[in-house]
Amino acid sequence: MISAIKENQNNLAAVNRFDYIDGIKGIGIWLIVLGHSLSPGNLFKAYFYGFHVPIFFSVYGMAYKRPENVGALGRRLIKRTFSYAVTYFIWALIYCNFNFHNVFLLIWGSDESIKAAGSMGTLWFLTSYYFMCLFFEVLMFFISNRKYGELVVGIIFIALAVCGYYIGKIEISPYRWFWGIDISLVSTLFAYFGYLFQKYLMPAVKTKKAFGALMIIISAGLCFLTFYGGRTTETGYVQMAVAEYGVFPLFLIVGCSGTLLIAGLSYYITKIKYIKHIAVFIGRQSLIIMVVHREFSYFVRDNIAENTLLYALLALVITCMLACVSYLISSLLPFLAGRYFKTSIKLFGKNIELIK
Numbered sequence: 001m002i003s004a005i006k007e008n009q010n011n012l013a014a015v016n017r018f019d020y021i022d023g024i025k026g027i028g029i030w031l032i033v034l035g036h037s038l039s040p041g042n043l044f045k046a047y048f049y050g051f052h053v054p055i056f057f058s059v060y061g062m063a064y065k066r067p068e069n070v071g072a073l074g075r076r077l078i079k080r081t082f083s084y085a086v087t088y089f090i091w092a093l094i095y096c097n098f099n100f101h102n103v104f105l106l107i108w109g110s111d112e113s114i115k116a117a118g119s120m121g122t123l124w125f126l127t128s129y130y131f132m133c134l135f136f137e138v139l140m141f142f143i144s145n146r147k148y149g150e151l152v153v154g155i156i157f158i159a160l161a162v163c164g165y166y167i168g169k170i171e172i173s174p175y176r177w178f179w180g181i182d183i184s185l186v187s188t189l190f191a192y193f194g195y196l197f198q199k200y201l202m203p204a205v206k207t208k209k210a211f212g213a214l215m216i217i218i219s220a221g222l223c224f225l226t227f228y229g230g231r232t233t234e235t236g237y238v239q240m241a242v243a244e245y246g247v248f249p250l251f252l253i254v255g256c257s258g259t260l261l262i263a264g265l266s267y268y269i270t271k272i273k274y275i276k277h278i279a280v281f282i283g284r285q286s287l288i289i290m291v292v293h294r295e296f297s298y299f300v301r302d303n304i305a306e307n308t309l310l311y312a313l314l315a316l317v318i319t320c321m322l323a324c325v326s327y328l329i330s331s332l333l334p335f336l337a338g339r340y341f342k343t344s345i346k347l348f349g350k351n352i353e354l355i356k
Contacts, residue, residue: 019276021062022283023266024259028055029286029293032122033322034315036297043227044308046237050226050251051258053125053240056286057132057187058259061194066141073141077134083338084130088123090336091291095119105175111241113175122294124180124241126287131184135160136191154192161189161252168243176243183243193256197263205267216264222257225250282319285326288337293322 031052038045067073092106096119105117111124136157143153164185168177176182205212229250230237238246238254245251270276282289296318300311330337 018063019280020263020267020270021059023270023276023279024055024059024062024262025283025286026279026281027262027266027283028052028059029282029289030316030319032290033293033297033319034312036294037300037311037315038308039301039306040235040237042306042308046230047223047226048258049237049239050230050246050254051223051261054187054190054255055259055262056125057129057190058194058197058256058263060129060133060136061191061196062198062263064136064140064191064195064198066145067137070141073137077137079340080130080133080137082340084126084133086340087287087335087338088126088130091126092117092119092123095123108173108175109179110176111180116175120291120294121241122290124183125290128180128183128187131179131181132187132191135184135188139188140195150196154196157189157192160185165243165245165248180241180243183240186240186243186245189252190255190259194259197259201260202263202267205264212264212267215260219257219260219264223254223261225257226254229254278320281327282323285323285330285337288326288329289319289322292325293318296322 031048035045035049035052067076088109089106092114093103096102096106096117102117102119105113106119109124109127111121114123115121139153139156143149143156146152164182164187167185168182201215205215226238226246229246229248232246233239233244235244238244238251266279270279297315300314300318304310304314326337330339334340
Protein backbone atom coordinates (compact mmCIF):
# COMPACT_ATOMS: atom_id res chain seq x y z
CA MET A 1 0.00 0.00 0.00
CA ILE A 2 2.77 2.46 0.92
CA SER A 3 4.48 1.93 -2.45
CA ALA A 4 1.21 2.56 -4.26
CA ILE A 5 0.72 5.74 -2.26
CA LYS A 6 4.21 7.00 -3.07
CA GLU A 7 3.78 6.16 -6.75
CA ASN A 8 0.48 7.98 -6.80
CA GLN A 9 2.10 11.00 -5.18
CA ASN A 10 4.88 11.02 -7.77
CA ASN A 11 2.49 10.69 -10.70
CA LEU A 12 0.43 13.62 -9.51
CA ALA A 13 3.28 15.79 -8.27
CA ALA A 14 3.07 18.08 -11.27
CA VAL A 15 -0.65 18.74 -10.80
CA ASN A 16 -1.43 22.05 -9.16
CA ARG A 17 -3.50 20.85 -6.22
CA PHE A 18 -3.57 21.52 -2.50
CA ASP A 19 -2.81 18.41 -0.48
CA TYR A 20 -5.10 19.44 2.35
CA ILE A 21 -8.05 19.59 -0.11
CA ASP A 22 -7.41 15.96 -1.04
CA GLY A 23 -7.15 15.33 2.69
CA ILE A 24 -10.64 16.79 3.15
CA LYS A 25 -11.95 14.32 0.59
CA GLY A 26 -10.06 11.53 2.36
CA ILE A 27 -11.70 12.33 5.70
CA GLY A 28 -15.04 12.86 4.01
CA ILE A 29 -15.09 9.52 2.23
CA TRP A 30 -14.15 7.77 5.49
CA LEU A 31 -17.24 9.39 7.07
CA ILE A 32 -19.33 8.22 4.11
CA VAL A 33 -18.14 4.62 4.58
CA LEU A 34 -18.70 4.84 8.33
CA GLY A 35 -22.13 6.40 7.93
CA HIS A 36 -23.47 3.46 5.95
CA SER A 37 -22.31 1.11 8.72
CA LEU A 38 -23.91 2.88 11.67
CA SER A 39 -27.56 2.43 12.64
CA PRO A 40 -30.04 5.30 12.22
CA GLY A 41 -30.21 5.88 15.97
CA ASN A 42 -26.47 6.41 16.40
CA LEU A 43 -25.78 9.93 17.70
CA PHE A 44 -22.38 10.20 16.01
CA LYS A 45 -24.05 9.40 12.70
CA ALA A 46 -26.68 12.07 13.30
CA TYR A 47 -23.87 14.53 14.06
CA PHE A 48 -21.77 14.17 10.94
CA TYR A 49 -24.61 13.46 8.51
CA GLY A 50 -25.31 17.17 8.57
CA PHE A 51 -22.05 17.95 6.79
CA HIS A 52 -20.27 14.86 5.44
CA VAL A 53 -21.80 15.25 1.95
CA PRO A 54 -21.80 19.09 1.77
CA ILE A 55 -18.02 19.13 2.25
CA PHE A 56 -17.59 17.36 -1.11
CA PHE A 57 -19.52 20.16 -2.82
CA SER A 58 -17.49 22.75 -0.90
CA VAL A 59 -14.25 21.15 -2.08
CA TYR A 60 -15.22 21.96 -5.65
CA GLY A 61 -15.31 25.64 -4.80
CA MET A 62 -12.02 25.43 -2.91
CA ALA A 63 -10.22 24.16 -6.00
CA TYR A 64 -11.99 26.56 -8.37
CA LYS A 65 -9.97 28.65 -10.79
CA ARG A 66 -11.77 30.86 -13.28
CA PRO A 67 -11.21 29.80 -16.92
CA GLU A 68 -9.32 32.28 -19.07
CA ASN A 69 -12.02 32.59 -21.74
CA VAL A 70 -15.28 31.10 -23.01
CA GLY A 71 -13.41 28.42 -24.96
CA ALA A 72 -11.64 27.27 -21.79
CA LEU A 73 -14.97 27.25 -19.97
CA GLY A 74 -16.47 25.09 -22.72
CA ARG A 75 -13.59 22.62 -22.53
CA ARG A 76 -13.95 22.43 -18.76
CA LEU A 77 -17.68 21.74 -19.01
CA ILE A 78 -17.01 19.00 -21.55
CA LYS A 79 -14.51 17.46 -19.15
CA ARG A 80 -17.03 17.62 -16.31
CA THR A 81 -19.63 15.95 -18.54
CA PHE A 82 -17.34 13.00 -19.10
CA SER A 83 -15.97 12.91 -15.55
CA TYR A 84 -19.36 12.85 -13.85
CA ALA A 85 -22.25 12.29 -16.29
CA VAL A 86 -20.66 9.64 -18.50
CA THR A 87 -18.98 7.96 -15.54
CA TYR A 88 -22.36 7.84 -13.79
CA PHE A 89 -23.94 5.96 -16.71
CA ILE A 90 -21.08 3.48 -16.91
CA TRP A 91 -21.29 2.56 -13.22
CA ALA A 92 -25.10 2.64 -13.21
CA LEU A 93 -25.24 0.14 -16.08
CA ILE A 94 -22.64 -2.07 -14.40
CA TYR A 95 -24.81 -2.41 -11.30
CA CYS A 96 -28.34 -2.59 -12.75
CA ASN A 97 -30.28 -5.42 -14.37
CA PHE A 98 -30.29 -4.32 -17.99
CA ASN A 99 -33.69 -3.71 -19.60
CA PHE A 100 -35.36 -0.72 -21.25
CA HIS A 101 -37.38 0.19 -18.17
CA ASN A 102 -34.29 0.26 -15.99
CA VAL A 103 -32.38 2.28 -18.58
CA PHE A 104 -35.15 4.88 -18.48
CA LEU A 105 -34.93 4.98 -14.69
CA LEU A 106 -31.17 5.49 -14.91
CA ILE A 107 -31.66 8.31 -17.42
CA TRP A 108 -33.92 10.00 -14.86
CA GLY A 109 -30.96 9.79 -12.49
CA SER A 110 -32.43 10.57 -9.05
CA ASP A 111 -31.65 8.56 -5.93
CA GLU A 112 -35.07 6.92 -6.05
CA SER A 113 -34.96 6.04 -9.76
CA ILE A 114 -31.41 4.66 -9.51
CA LYS A 115 -32.45 2.36 -6.67
CA ALA A 116 -35.63 1.36 -8.51
CA ALA A 117 -33.45 0.27 -11.44
CA GLY A 118 -31.55 -2.04 -9.10
CA SER A 119 -28.38 0.02 -9.40
CA MET A 120 -26.16 1.54 -6.70
CA GLY A 121 -27.95 4.27 -4.77
CA THR A 122 -24.77 6.20 -3.98
CA LEU A 123 -24.56 7.15 -7.67
CA TRP A 124 -27.06 9.95 -6.99
CA PHE A 125 -24.03 11.96 -5.90
CA LEU A 126 -22.54 12.01 -9.40
CA THR A 127 -25.73 13.25 -11.07
CA SER A 128 -26.33 16.03 -8.55
CA TYR A 129 -22.63 16.91 -8.53
CA TYR A 130 -22.62 17.25 -12.30
CA PHE A 131 -25.39 19.84 -12.45
CA MET A 132 -23.91 21.66 -9.48
CA CYS A 133 -20.68 21.98 -11.47
CA LEU A 134 -22.51 23.37 -14.49
CA PHE A 135 -24.43 25.99 -12.49
CA PHE A 136 -21.41 27.00 -10.45
CA GLU A 137 -18.97 27.22 -13.37
CA VAL A 138 -21.23 29.25 -15.64
CA LEU A 139 -22.35 31.75 -12.99
CA MET A 140 -18.85 32.22 -11.59
CA PHE A 141 -17.39 32.74 -15.04
CA PHE A 142 -19.87 35.36 -16.24
CA ILE A 143 -20.48 37.25 -12.99
CA SER A 144 -17.73 36.86 -10.37
CA ASN A 145 -15.09 38.99 -12.14
CA ARG A 146 -17.36 42.03 -12.53
CA LYS A 147 -17.66 44.91 -10.09
CA TYR A 148 -19.29 43.56 -6.92
CA GLY A 149 -19.47 40.29 -8.83
CA GLU A 150 -18.65 38.04 -5.89
CA LEU A 151 -21.41 39.66 -3.84
CA VAL A 152 -23.93 39.42 -6.68
CA VAL A 153 -23.13 35.80 -7.48
CA GLY A 154 -23.31 34.98 -3.75
CA ILE A 155 -26.84 36.39 -3.61
CA ILE A 156 -27.72 34.33 -6.67
CA PHE A 157 -26.38 31.15 -5.06
CA ILE A 158 -28.42 31.83 -1.92
CA ALA A 159 -31.51 32.29 -4.09
CA LEU A 160 -30.75 29.06 -5.97
CA ALA A 161 -30.35 27.16 -2.69
CA VAL A 162 -33.71 28.41 -1.40
CA CYS A 163 -35.30 27.63 -4.76
CA GLY A 164 -33.80 24.12 -4.69
CA TYR A 165 -35.17 23.55 -1.20
CA TYR A 166 -38.71 24.52 -2.13
CA ILE A 167 -38.89 22.75 -5.50
CA GLY A 168 -37.58 19.66 -3.70
CA LYS A 169 -40.86 19.63 -1.80
CA ILE A 170 -42.85 19.40 -5.04
CA GLU A 171 -43.54 15.78 -5.98
CA ILE A 172 -43.38 15.87 -9.77
CA SER A 173 -42.97 12.09 -10.03
CA PRO A 174 -42.49 9.05 -7.76
CA TYR A 175 -38.77 9.44 -8.49
CA ARG A 176 -38.55 13.14 -7.57
CA TRP A 177 -36.55 15.54 -9.76
CA PHE A 178 -34.52 14.70 -12.85
CA TRP A 179 -30.87 14.08 -11.87
CA GLY A 180 -31.55 15.48 -8.41
CA ILE A 181 -31.45 18.97 -9.86
CA ASP A 182 -33.11 20.41 -6.73
CA ILE A 183 -30.17 19.07 -4.69
CA SER A 184 -27.75 20.53 -7.24
CA LEU A 185 -29.24 23.99 -6.73
CA VAL A 186 -28.80 23.73 -2.97
CA SER A 187 -25.25 22.45 -3.43
CA THR A 188 -24.10 25.50 -5.40
CA LEU A 189 -24.15 27.48 -2.16
CA PHE A 190 -21.70 25.06 -0.54
CA ALA A 191 -19.40 25.29 -3.56
CA TYR A 192 -19.51 29.09 -3.26
CA PHE A 193 -18.73 28.85 0.45
CA GLY A 194 -15.74 26.67 -0.38
CA TYR A 195 -14.56 29.28 -2.86
CA LEU A 196 -14.81 32.06 -0.26
CA PHE A 197 -13.08 29.91 2.34
CA GLN A 198 -10.13 29.18 0.09
CA LYS A 199 -9.77 32.79 -1.02
CA TYR A 200 -10.33 34.67 2.24
CA LEU A 201 -10.16 32.37 5.28
CA MET A 202 -7.45 29.90 4.36
CA PRO A 203 -4.67 32.54 4.24
CA ALA A 204 -5.48 33.39 7.86
CA VAL A 205 -5.32 29.71 8.86
CA LYS A 206 -1.88 29.44 7.24
CA THR A 207 -0.46 32.52 8.95
CA LYS A 208 -2.17 32.42 12.34
CA LYS A 209 -2.19 29.07 14.12
CA ALA A 210 -4.53 30.32 16.84
CA PHE A 211 -7.10 31.30 14.23
CA GLY A 212 -7.05 27.82 12.72
CA ALA A 213 -7.50 26.15 16.11
CA LEU A 214 -10.32 28.54 17.00
CA MET A 215 -11.99 27.84 13.66
CA ILE A 216 -11.97 24.10 14.37
CA ILE A 217 -13.39 24.52 17.88
CA ILE A 218 -16.16 26.91 16.87
CA SER A 219 -17.15 24.95 13.78
CA ALA A 220 -17.22 21.66 15.73
CA GLY A 221 -19.60 23.32 18.19
CA LEU A 222 -21.83 24.72 15.46
CA CYS A 223 -22.12 21.25 13.93
CA PHE A 224 -24.14 20.23 16.98
CA LEU A 225 -26.99 22.21 15.43
CA THR A 226 -27.51 19.20 13.18
CA PHE A 227 -29.19 17.46 16.12
CA TYR A 228 -31.90 20.13 16.21
CA GLY A 229 -32.33 20.32 12.45
CA GLY A 230 -31.90 16.65 11.59
CA ARG A 231 -34.21 15.38 14.32
CA THR A 232 -37.18 16.88 12.47
CA THR A 233 -36.78 14.34 9.61
CA GLU A 234 -38.38 10.90 9.59
CA THR A 235 -35.04 9.15 10.08
CA GLY A 236 -33.77 11.57 12.71
CA TYR A 237 -30.82 12.73 10.63
CA VAL A 238 -30.14 14.69 7.44
CA GLN A 239 -30.25 12.77 4.15
CA MET A 240 -29.15 15.00 1.30
CA ALA A 241 -29.69 12.20 -1.24
CA VAL A 242 -33.46 12.55 -0.87
CA ALA A 243 -33.50 16.26 0.06
CA GLU A 244 -34.31 15.63 3.72
CA TYR A 245 -32.58 18.64 5.25
CA GLY A 246 -34.51 19.05 8.46
CA VAL A 247 -34.53 22.72 9.43
CA PHE A 248 -33.07 24.17 6.25
CA PRO A 249 -31.26 27.24 7.66
CA LEU A 250 -29.61 25.00 10.27
CA PHE A 251 -28.62 22.56 7.55
CA LEU A 252 -26.84 25.34 5.65
CA ILE A 253 -25.05 26.49 8.82
CA VAL A 254 -24.01 22.95 9.70
CA GLY A 255 -22.87 22.21 6.14
CA CYS A 256 -20.61 25.27 6.09
CA SER A 257 -19.42 24.69 9.66
CA GLY A 258 -18.59 21.09 8.85
CA THR A 259 -16.53 22.28 5.91
CA LEU A 260 -14.53 24.52 8.24
CA LEU A 261 -14.11 21.68 10.72
CA ILE A 262 -12.87 19.09 8.23
CA ALA A 263 -10.76 21.62 6.31
CA GLY A 264 -9.03 22.67 9.53
CA LEU A 265 -8.42 19.08 10.61
CA SER A 266 -7.13 18.17 7.16
CA TYR A 267 -4.78 21.15 7.04
CA TYR A 268 -3.11 20.10 10.28
CA ILE A 269 -3.02 16.33 9.79
CA THR A 270 -1.56 16.70 6.28
CA LYS A 271 1.44 18.31 7.91
CA ILE A 272 2.23 14.92 9.46
CA LYS A 273 4.27 13.08 6.83
CA TYR A 274 2.87 9.55 6.70
CA ILE A 275 -0.69 10.54 7.63
CA LYS A 276 -0.53 13.10 4.83
CA HIS A 277 0.38 10.46 2.24
CA ILE A 278 -2.46 8.18 3.33
CA ALA A 279 -5.11 10.93 3.57
CA VAL A 280 -4.17 12.44 0.20
CA PHE A 281 -4.02 9.03 -1.46
CA ILE A 282 -7.49 8.14 -0.18
CA GLY A 283 -8.87 11.53 -1.19
CA ARG A 284 -7.66 11.12 -4.75
CA GLN A 285 -9.43 7.76 -4.99
CA SER A 286 -12.67 9.01 -3.47
CA LEU A 287 -14.88 8.70 -6.57
CA ILE A 288 -14.55 4.93 -6.92
CA ILE A 289 -14.69 4.45 -3.15
CA MET A 290 -17.96 6.40 -3.15
CA VAL A 291 -19.37 4.08 -5.80
CA VAL A 292 -18.30 0.68 -4.48
CA HIS A 293 -18.12 0.95 -0.69
CA ARG A 294 -21.71 0.42 0.41
CA GLU A 295 -21.82 -3.38 0.40
CA PHE A 296 -18.69 -3.46 2.56
CA SER A 297 -20.31 -1.06 5.02
CA TYR A 298 -23.46 -3.17 5.08
CA PHE A 299 -21.42 -6.29 5.73
CA VAL A 300 -20.00 -4.69 8.87
CA ARG A 301 -23.43 -3.48 9.95
CA ASP A 302 -25.08 -6.87 9.45
CA ASN A 303 -22.39 -9.12 10.93
CA ILE A 304 -20.68 -7.19 13.76
CA ALA A 305 -22.35 -5.86 16.89
CA GLU A 306 -22.44 -2.08 16.74
CA ASN A 307 -19.69 -0.24 18.55
CA THR A 308 -18.97 3.25 17.26
CA LEU A 309 -15.23 3.15 17.89
CA LEU A 310 -14.86 -0.33 16.38
CA TYR A 311 -16.97 0.66 13.39
CA ALA A 312 -14.83 3.78 12.88
CA LEU A 313 -11.67 1.64 12.80
CA LEU A 314 -13.25 -0.91 10.46
CA ALA A 315 -14.46 1.91 8.21
CA LEU A 316 -10.89 3.22 8.05
CA VAL A 317 -9.60 -0.23 7.11
CA ILE A 318 -12.27 -0.60 4.42
CA THR A 319 -11.52 2.88 3.09
CA CYS A 320 -7.79 2.18 2.84
CA MET A 321 -8.41 -1.19 1.20
CA LEU A 322 -10.81 0.30 -1.34
CA ALA A 323 -8.38 3.14 -2.05
CA CYS A 324 -5.80 0.57 -3.13
CA VAL A 325 -8.41 -1.24 -5.24
CA SER A 326 -9.46 2.09 -6.73
CA TYR A 327 -5.85 2.92 -7.58
CA LEU A 328 -5.54 -0.33 -9.53
CA ILE A 329 -8.87 0.18 -11.29
CA SER A 330 -8.11 3.79 -12.23
CA SER A 331 -4.67 2.79 -13.50
CA LEU A 332 -6.05 0.03 -15.73
CA LEU A 333 -9.45 1.54 -16.57
CA PRO A 334 -9.16 5.28 -15.90
CA PHE A 335 -12.63 6.05 -17.29
CA LEU A 336 -14.15 4.27 -14.26
CA ALA A 337 -12.53 6.98 -12.13
CA GLY A 338 -13.84 9.72 -14.38
CA ARG A 339 -10.55 10.25 -16.20
CA TYR A 340 -10.85 10.54 -19.95
CA PHE A 341 -8.49 13.31 -20.96
CA LYS A 342 -4.86 14.12 -20.55
CA THR A 343 -4.73 17.44 -18.76
CA SER A 344 -1.42 18.40 -20.33
CA ILE A 345 1.04 17.41 -23.02
CA LYS A 346 4.77 17.92 -23.28
CA LEU A 347 5.72 20.10 -26.24
CA PHE A 348 9.26 21.34 -26.92
CA GLY A 349 10.24 20.41 -23.38
CA LYS A 350 7.34 22.32 -21.77
CA ASN A 351 4.10 21.09 -20.19
CA ILE A 352 1.14 22.62 -22.05
CA GLU A 353 -2.19 22.48 -20.20
CA LEU A 354 -5.08 21.26 -22.34
CA ILE A 355 -7.89 21.51 -19.81
CA LYS A 356 -7.70 23.63 -16.69
